[in-house]
Amino acid sequence: MAVTVLVGGLRDSKSLLLTPVDKRRRHKPIAIALSRLQAHGAPAWKSEGCCQARPRNLEDRSSDSDYADSVELQPELKRLKLRKNNWSSESYRFDEVFTETASQNRVYQVVAKPVVESVLNGYNGTVMAYGQTGTGKTYTVGSLGRDDPSERGIMVRALEDIISNTAPANDTVEVSYLQLYMESIQDLLAPEKTNIPISEDPKTGEVSLPGASVVRVKDLDHFLQLLQIGEANRHAANTKLNTESSRSHAILMVFIRRAVQENAVDEMISQEKASRADLPGRNSVPIVRRSKLLIVDLAGSERIDKSGSEGHLLEEAKFINLSLSSLGKCINALAENSPHIPTRDSKLTRLLRDSFGGSARTSLIITIGPSARHYAETTSTIMFGQRAMKIVNMVKLKEEFDYESLCRKLENQVDHLTAQMERQQKLLDSNKFELERQLRECQDSFSEAKQNLISRSEVVVSPRNHICNLVEECWPYYDEVFGEGQYSFGVGFKDLLDELNRRKEHGDLMHDKVARLEASLEHGKQHQLESSMYQKVLADTTQMYEEKIAKLIKQLEEEHDRGENAEEQLDAMKTLLTEGQKTIQQHEDAKFYISISTCRNYSDV
Numbered sequence: 001m002a003v004t005v006l007v008g009g010l011r012d013s014k015s016l017l018l019t020p021v022d023k024r025r026r027h028k029p030i031a032i033a034l035s036r037l038q039a040h041g042a043p044a045w046k047s048e049g050c051c052q053a054r055p056r057n058l059e060d061r062s063s064d065s066d067y068a069d070s071v072e073l074q075p076e077l078k079r080l081k082l083r084k085n086n087w088s089s090e091s092y093r094f095d096e097v098f099t100e101t102a103s104q105n106r107v108y109q110v111v112a113k114p115v116v117e118s119v120l121n122g123y124n125g126t127v128m129a130y131g132q133t134g135t136g137k138t139y140t141v142g143s144l145g146r147d148d149p150s151e152r153g154i155m156v157r158a159l160e161d162i163i164s165n166t167a168p169a170n171d172t173v174e175v176s177y178l179q180l181y182m183e184s185i186q187d188l189l190a191p192e193k194t195n196i197p198i199s200e201d202p203k204t205g206e207v208s209l210p211g212a213s214v215v216r217v218k219d220l221d222h223f224l225q226l227l228q229i230g231e232a233n234r235h236a237a238n239t240k241l242n243t244e245s246s247r248s249h250a251i252l253m254v255f256i257r258r259a260v261q262e263n264a265v266d267e268m269i270s271q272e273k274a275s276r277a278d279l280p281g282r283n284s285v286p287i288v289r290r291s292k293l294l295i296v297d298l299a300g301s302e303r304i305d306k307s308g309s310e311g312h313l314l315e316e317a318k319f320i321n322l323s324l325s326s327l328g329k330c331i332n333a334l335a336e337n338s339p340h341i342p343t344r345d346s347k348l349t350r351l352l353r354d355s356f357g358g359s360a361r362t363s364l365i366i367t368i369g370p371s372a373r374h375y376a377e378t379t380s381t382i383m384f385g386q387r388a389m390k391i392v393n394m395v396k397l398k399e400e401f402d403y404e405s406l407c408r409k410l411e412n413q414v415d416h417l418t419a420q421m422e423r424q425q426k427l428l429d430s431n432k433f434e435l436e437r438q439l440r441e442c443q444d445s446f447s448e449a450k451q452n453l454i455s456r457s458e459v460v461v462s463p464r465n466h467i468c469n470l471v472e473e474c475w476p477y478y479d480e481v482f483g484e485g486q487y488s489f490g491v492g493f494k495d496l497l498d499e500l501n502r503r504k505e506h507g508d509l510m511h512d513k514v515a516r517l518e519a520s521l522e523h524g525k526q527h528q529l530e531s532s533m534y535q536k537v538l539a540d541t542t543q544m545y546e547e548k549i550a551k552l553i554k555q556l557e558e559e560h561d562r563g564e565n566a567e568e569q570l571d572a573m574k575t576l577l578t579e580g581q582k583t584i585q586q587h588e589d590a591k592f593y594i595s596i597s598t599c600r601n602y603s604d605v
């Protein structure tokens with residue numbers, strides 16, 4: 001089975017699709033690479049075409065005009081027949097034929113909603129209304145429905161859908177509203193901006209209007225206000241055909257920028273990463289889809305000779321016809337898959353170059369009236385719609401890495417981390433202060449403990465001296481009683497014992513204090529460990545103090561041993577003293593006995 005793919009698009013947009021990937025890679029490697037991946041499954045959509053029959057107005061009624069005079073609407077068959085001399089059997093098929101009673105909501109659902117959905121998915125889209133003056137293009141497309149929301153047209157309903165399907169936190173919806181009047185583009189949101197130049201990117205084929213204002217839409221009310229401003233600024237000139245006729249093409253441009261859900265591009269990224277080693281990490285670079293929706297309310301097509309325009313109005317009509325016929329030629333060329341699409345002939349076709357045919361999903365609504373007087377216009381409108389429906393669009397996604405938002409994200413992270421670091425630095429400073437305070441306390445405690453130990457050793461030394469003095473005191477008696485090499489004690493022994501007990505208690509207290517200091521140092525050590533910055537300082541300090549403590553403990557133990565020795569010596573001395581006292585007593589008794597015996601002897605003599 002042979003399969004033919006018809007690639008349509010205004011000039012250069014097709015060549016963009018058909019340009020070898022590597023040639024374009026030079027310019028925007030990542031965006032192009034992504035669109036290359038998308039291109040594998042790029043959907044092809046036929047341009048949609050619907051026909052809307054405007055309800056009969058007062059003029060139609062007064063002239064007794066009816067559709068039966070010119071066309072036969074067959075909505076159930078999605079067809080209509082044109083009345084020729086006799087009713088021809090030829091009928092024209094549309095994607096939908098709306099009768100006079102069709103609601104604005106139904107028209108939107110069929111004509112514009114699928115395009116809006118595609119735009120929300122990242123494809124460009126265009127909805128365009130074409131028809132003779134006064135047949136209801138502006139009503140269908142641009143009605144604000146101020147008094148009755150059911151009368152809201154495609155522009156309002158499209159934005160309603162877009163706003164409700166985008167998240168302001170991640171996505172942006174922006175609009176430009178312009179009119180093309182006598183080959184001059186004017187900003188309808190800032191009417192002082194006229195003759196805005198069209199810019200075409202030679203590499204991507206993208207059309208833009210750098211001079212036009214682009215307003216970020218906050219909500220539907222905001223958009224309604226913008227539309228109202230645009231409507232007030234839209235130039236309208238009365239013609240003999242319709243007193244409220246728009247003599248310009250109104251173009252609403254909606255720019256959507258959406259953050260892509262991660263899983264939606266997983267496969268695509270992994271394929272791309274496999275071919276590009278230098279591509280940043282999957283989760284590190286957000287991806288955005290940019291799409292553009294154009295809603296175009298074309299100026300009425302009319303035959304100059306019939307409009308009865310003169311002077312300036314005639315000039316207007318000529319410009320309108322120039323742009324519409326140029327659009328018609330482009331559509332014919334696209335429908336015939338012609339190699340040359342004459343987009344340069346008018347600003348309208350230059351402006352629509354990337355939006356009708358080619359890579360955008362498009363939908364056209366043609367509007368017709370019942371008057372047989374305008375049979376020729378009705379016929380040409382129907383033929384225009386039929387040709388436009390032959391165009392096949394190869395739509396493509398425009399997806400790229402969002403380095404801008406990545407940059408913002410990273411900046412935020414840096415800010416966050418800086419603030420966190422500052423907080424931690426403050427905490428460290430306060431910890432440092434606290435630790436320094438604790439260290440000072442420890443140092444004071446140690447000095448105190450050291451001082452205490454020194455005085456304690458003095459206390460230990462002084463009783464020894466005291467004992468020695470006592471021994472010295474007893475020395476003569478001992479020699480007298482026990483001979484050389486022995487000691488004897490004098491009075492003050494009890495005081496000495498008390499002193500030793502006090503020193504023992506004091507020694508115990510010192511023990512406790514040292515234990516507390518050790519605990520405090522341990523605590524300080526824990527603190528210090530938590531703070532890596534001071535860990536080493538603390539470790540050194542701790543080691544130093546541990547050594548000091550060990551030294552002090554050793555001193556204390558030595559003193560304790562000395563105290564115990566002294567105690568033992570004291571016990572021994574106590575025994576010796578008791579014995580010495582006994583000896584002294586015996587000595588005294590002996591002396592006394594001798595003196596009595598001597599006295600007796602004297603008395604006996």
Ligand SMILES: Nc1ncnc2c1ncn2[C@@H]1O[C@H](COP(=O)(O)OP(=O)(O)OP(=O)(O)O)[C@@H](O)[C@H]1O
Pocket residue numbers: 053054055057100131132133134135136137138139140242244245246247298299300301367
């Ligand atoms: N479907 C409709 N239901 C009710 N009224 C409609 C409908 N279509 C058009 N009208 C009315 O017909 C009149 C002409 O419509 P409108 O101005 O939209 O035509 P137009 O094609 O935009 O004309 P022009 O090309 O001159 O701007 C308006 O008063 C409008 O309210």
